[in-house]
Amino acid sequence: MLKIKNVGKSYGQFQVLQNIDLEVADGEFLAIMGPSGSGKSTLINILGLLDQDYTGEYLLNNKSYKETSDNLLSRIRGDQLGFVFQNFKLLTTYSVYENIEVPLIYSKNEQHHKRERVEDVIEKVGLNGKEKHRPAELSGGQQQRVAIARAIVNQPKLIIADEPTGALDSKTSKEIMDIFTKLNQDGTTIIMVTHDEEVAEYAMRTVYIRDGKLYHDAKDVFKND
Amino acid sequence: MIDKLLIAFKSIGKNKNRNFLTMLGIIIGIACVIAILAVGDGFTKTMTKGMGTHNDSGRVTISFETSSYDDSTSGFTQNDVSSIESLSGVDHVKLDSSSQEASAKVQYKTKHETTSLNKAPKHLNLYKGNDTTIYSDDSSNVFISHGLANRLFKGGNALNRAMIIDGNVFIVRGIYKISDFNYRPDIYVSKTVFKQLFAGQITKDLARIYVQPGVNKKSVGKRAVKQMKKFGEDKKMGSYSVSNPDQMSKTFTKMMNYITYFVALVAGISLLIAGIGVMNVMYITVSERRKEIGIRRAFGATSNDIRSQFLIESVVLCVIGGLVGIICGYGLVAIINAFLPFKAIVTVYSLLLSISVSTAVGLIFGFIPSNKAAQSPLVGLLKEE
Ligand SMILES: Nc1ncnc2c1ncn2[C@@H]1O[C@H](COP(=O)(O)OP(=O)(O)OP(=O)(O)O)[C@@H](O)[C@H]1O
Ligand SMILES: [Mg+2]
Numbered sequence: 001m002l003k004i005k006n007v008g009k010s011y012g013q014f015q016v017l018q019n020i021d022l023e024v025a026d027g028e029f030l031a032i033m034g035p036s037g038s039g040k041s042t043l044i045n046i047l048g049l050l051d052q053d054y055t056g057e058y059l060l061n062n063k064s065y066k067e068t069s070d071n072l073l074s075r076i077r078g079d080q081l082g083f084v085f086q087n088f089k090l091l092t093t094y095s096v097y098e099n100i101e102v103p104l105i106y107s108k109n110e111q112h113h114k115r116e117r118v119e120d121v122i123e124k125v126g127l128n129g130k131e132k133h134r135p136a137e138l139s140g141g142q143q144q145r146v147a148i149a150r151a152i153v154n155q156p157k158l159i160i161a162d163e164p165t166g167a168l169d170s171k172t173s174k175e176i177m178d179i180f181t182k183l184n185q186d187g188t189t190i191i192m193v194t195h196d197e198e199v200a201e202y203a204m205r206t207v208y209i210r211d212g213k214l215y216h217d218a219k220d221v222f223k224n225d
Numbered sequence: 226m227i228d229k230l231l232i233a234f235k236s237i238g239k240n241k242n243r244n245f246l247t248m249l250g251i252i253i254g255i256a257c258v259i260a261i262l263a264v265g266d267g268f269t270k271t272m273t274k275g276m277g278t279h280n281d282s283g284r285v286t287i288s289f290e291t292s293s294y295d296d297s298t299s300g301f302t303q304n305d306v307s308s309i310e311s312l313s314g315v316d317h318v319k320l321d322s323s324s325q326e327a328s329a330k331v332q333y334k335t336k337h338e339t340t341s342l343n344k345a346p347k348h349l350n351l352y353k354g355n356d357t358t359i360y361s362d363d364s365s366n367v368f369i370s371h372g373l374a375n376r377l378f379k380g381g382n383a384l385n386r387a388m389i390i391d392g393n394v395f396i397v398r399g400i401y402k403i404s405d406f407n408y409r410p411d412i413y414v415s416k417t418v419f420k421q422l423f424a425g426q427i428t429k430d431l432a433r434i435y436v437q438p439g440v441n442k443k444s445v446g447k448r449a450v451k452q453m454k455k456f457g458e459d460k461k462m463g464s465y466s467v468s469n470p471d472q473m474s475k476t477f478t479k480m481m482n483y484i485t486y487f488v489a490l491v492a493g494i495s496l497l498i499a500g501i502g503v504m505n506v507m508y509i510t511v512s513e514r515r516k517e518i519g520i521r522r523a524f525g526a527t528s529n530d531i532r533s534q535f536l537i538e539s540v541v542l543c544v545i546g547g548l549v550g551i552i553c554g555y556g557l558v559a560i561i562n563a564f565l566p567f568k569a570i571v572t573v574y575s576l577l578l579s580i581s582v583s584t585a586v587g588l589i590f591g592f593i594p595s596n597k598a599a600q601s602p603l604v605g606l607l608k609e610e
Binding site: 045048050051070071074075077078079083085087089090091093094102103105106107150154 | 228235236239516517519520521522523524525526527528529530603604607610
């Protein structure tokens with residue numbers, strides 16, 4: 001699915017990420033853990049083609065998008081990737097239906113089956129009957145389901161989730177993780193940032209970030225201390 | 226595109242008050258544009274309509290103005306015509322009069338007054354009476370105005386009554402109304418009667434000189450005036466001059482131009498201020514919606530999508546303002562029409578221009594904020610809450 005080699009990122013003098021090597025296979029479910037401020041969001045923003053300002057090499061499906069135009073990048077984000085953000089990031093003045101529809105507005109393919117597609121994913125995340133509600137009228141768990149529905153409406157190959165359960169209690173977290181597990185079983189590759197051990201259990205593999213460095217094994221993380 | 230329009234309407238509707246205030250400038254500006262153009266168009270239309278009767282190509286007109294008021298018989302004579310025709314460059318001369326009306330003393334019982342009189346037009350809509358014109362052989366029939374009928378017959382029935390005009394008896398066969406915009410004399414008689422009894426009153430105070438092809442009509446006019454000052458039969462009773470039928474319309478055009486410049490200035494300034502208001506409100510919208518921009522960008526919107534989204538919003542805002550402005554413009558034109566001697570008209574062209582101007586304001590002043598929205602770095606946008 002994707003492969004990064006020696007990726008680094010700095011804000012001025014401050015080196016947020018250094019020498020990151022990571023490979024994610026098709027159909028994998030990867031968890032990224034690490035303390036706050038360690039660079040997790042920074043890394044997945046690069047993986048999600050949201051941030052192009054990095055050093056090193058990143059291949060998504062064996063292609064480098066370093067020199068790609070903004071138009072094409074946007075298209076790839078819309079058609080091949082799906083994002084779930086920590087604070088839901090829903091449009092508060094739009095209904096559930098309209099929120100889920102957003103990726104379809106900008107997608108070049110499948111303009112005529114919009115309604116079916118939206119209804120299909122609403123069904124998948126279990127939000128039937130909530131189409132006309134505003135996000136403010138939903139619980140946190142329901143809002144996160146809307147965010148997931150929006151992420152999968154374009155049937156992306158890769159879902160990138162930044163702390164999808166960060167704002168939820170453990171019961172709701174479990175429900176959300178069940179949806180992710182189901183999506184993964186259906187063939188979607190998932191990369192998920194979390195700092196919840198229990199949530200990370202759902203993933204096939206976990207990697208760790210600390211002070212901008214990536215560790216593949218929990219044992220190595222504190223080795224240098 | 227439709228999606229973006231819907232989004233635009235939605236976000237404009239969300240801040241109705243703010244957006245209405247922003248639109249005010251555009252409304253005022255566009256209303257002014259509509260009004261200026263309506264007055265201008267109405268004026269040119271009235272003028273070109275009048276032009277048909279004095280087509281001045283190939284001829285020059287000199288006029289005689291009498292210096293005494295009670296003498297109404299002086300003017301150009303047949304001898305004067307021959308005199309002018311003897312000048313080089315003159316093809317032929319026709320006499321005419323500036324006023325086609327005669328005046329007559331009318332009387333009914335003990336009531337009498339002096340009023341204006343003319344030959345009946347080919348078609349007249351009567352207020353009372355059955356005919357639409359007076360035929361040449363109806364030598365004793367007249368039509369009189371509603372006003373004259375009231376004054377003379379004291380509000381009683383005037384139809385089919387006899388009245389005396391300059392000592393002759395006539396029968397009132399019809400009564401017509403005179404509107405503010407359409408001048409008419411108080412009495413119409415048949416063509417024959419007019420010729421026999423009243424035409425002599427009308428002095429030939431205009432000489433239309435038809436010049437030979439290729440001759441400068443201005444200099445012919447000047448020489449003709451000189452000739453008349455020397456040899457004119459009535460030269461002692463008045464003065465001659467080259468008449469310029471456009472004189473009145475020229476001064477009026479000039480005045481109109483000043484008014485137009487002034488109103489155009491007002492329109493321009495209010496559109497400029499409106500544009501700055503639009504820019505301001507678009508800046509506010511863009512910064513309020515950074516989170517939304519980030520979300521749309523993450524889910525496939527290109528920076529062009531974002532730019533066009535905000536441009537469309539800015540244009541929609543301005544076009545709504547423009548449409549309201551057009552409605553207000555119609556109101557303004559109706560008010561103006563109550564004071565104008567001619568009718569101001571709103572043309573399709575001015576409607577199209579108004580819509581184009583408001584679209585342009587939206588595009589021009591929405592451009593920089595839209596660009597700002599399109600170019601914000603994505604990672605920063607996604608940190609917004
Ligand atoms: N625009 C920026 N300018 C300077 N430093 C930044 C900027 N954005 C992030 N950083 C720094 O980069 C580091 C990594 O940030 P990042 O958001 O990746 O952390 P994180 O691992 O996702 O933390 P959390 O779990 O709290 O979300 C932080 O120390 C942060 O201060
Ligand atoms: Mg983070």
